Amino acid sequence: MLKADAQQSDRTADRTADRGAETRERLIDGAIAVLRTEGFAGATARAVAGAAGCNQALVFYHFGSVQNLLVAALATVSERRAAAFGPVLDAIAGPDDLVAAASEVHRADLESGNVAVLAEMLAGAGSDPELARQVAACIRPWFGVARASVERAIPGAVLDSLLGADEAAYAVVALFVGMELLSRLDPGADRTEALLGALGRLARLAGLVVGGAGPSPAGAS
Amino acid sequence: MLKADAQQSDRTADRTADRGAETRERLIDGAIAVLRTEGFAGATARAVAGAAGCNQALVFYHFGSVQNLLVAALATVSERRAAAFGPVLDAIAGPDDLVAAASEVHRADLESGNVAVLAEMLAGAGSDPELARQVAACIRPWFGVARASVERAIPGAVLDSLLGADEAAYAVVALFVGMELLSRLDPGADRTEALLGALGRLARLAGLVVGGAGPSPAGAS
DNA sequence: GTCTATACTTGGATAGAC
DNA sequence: GTCTATCCAAGTATAGAC
DSSP: OOHHHHHHHHHHHHHHHHHHHHHHHHHHHHHHHHHHHHTGGGOOHHHHHHHHTSOTHHHHHHHSSHHHHHHHHHHHHHHHHHHHHHHHHHTOOSHHHHHHHHHHHHHHHHHHTHHHHHHHHHHHGGGOHHHHHHHHHHTHHHHHHHHHHHHHHSOHHHHHHHOOHHHHHHHHHHHHHHHHHHHTTSTTOOOHHHHHHHHHHHHHHHHHHHOSOSSOTTOOO | OOHHHHHHHHHHHHHHHHHHHHHHHHHHHHHHHHHHHHTGGGOOHHHHHHHHTSOTHHHHHHHSSHHHHHHHHHHHHHHHHHHHHHHHHHTOOSHHHHHHHHHHHHHHHHHHTHHHHHHHHHHHGGGOHHHHHHHHHHTHHHHHHHHHHHHHHSOHHHHHHHOOHHHHHHHHHHHHHHHHHHHTTSTTOOOHHHHHHHHHHHHHHHHHHHOSOSSOTTOOO
């Protein structure tokens, strides 16, 4: 075999592999888009393939089943989100920062549909225990992000006396998911901003009462 | 026609009408059961009719479409819940009562699957704007219950300074919906009790700080 | 890797007998 | 009002050509 032929064959194989990887990505992005706009019930192989601009059979070639593709989409969203918000979190040093950071995160979530994807998959998990197991595995980054935010924003003494960081993180995720579902009924009335402000005031208040010592020595007003 | 015949015929007509009404109820209860256990995506005419112990065609005879039946199920759940929890609410006079009442309501919700039905319908509403409109109409009682609880439990001054009663009610409903969805991934780890306790402590704390005057003159400890 | 074609299944909805 | 039978649309998944 000539060297040129080998190179040619290698390049072709690479390009083919690249195309495959790219198709996988397009399918995942298509799944995310369809979960957002049509919900779990509307996330069929045909709908997703349509959104991805490719053939329906490729869903099964690349992922084996529709369910696997949807789980892959949720996993992708979860990881992307955790990676994107790490820097924002590191800047949190107290209740005020928490509100600003949460606003920023919420804006980004709304735009990219992160929470909508999670909410739809959580609802869909009700139909199948195996799917529930897979969704549970994907959800860890969400708790991780929430827990880190809470711990950086709220003095340890407050967390100890009111509720643990795990419970607080759980509540934050639950609140975001619930508000996403409610807000879609009436997109005009998103109450998230008002709530975040109130949460910030509460956290500051609790910090003052329980004892000033906390992760924010520079002090809230 | 003999009188006996007329009576017989009336009774028959009544019985027939009764049977129809009873079937409607059984279908609604079947829809509630299926929404709980199989989710929105699994709530098909055949599945619901199976749970109701009757024929699939009756779904369309009585409700015209599967979607209409599911909406009727949500409406029923919403009204039942509001009616059942009115008395519990009237007994609330402060943060401590709120926690006790909320615990009771949550226990009842868990048992009857009220919140699960709402969550699944909210998720399903994403697929169809018309369905979203119908779900939005069904949801008013939920906000009503939450708002009444909040107003009876938290001093007006606190609500004024932190966040309005409407926002608080919105947050409560969102929190319940989100926690329902999360809890199904790992039924063992229901954090609701811990959260309710923390909320109660927060409400009491806020009441103390903002000013003792409130709907609970008999006084928290 | 991607497409077309197709087998198979399930679900929504209606017609007509009882 | 309820059931059986049936039509039709849509979905999952696979086989095979390119």
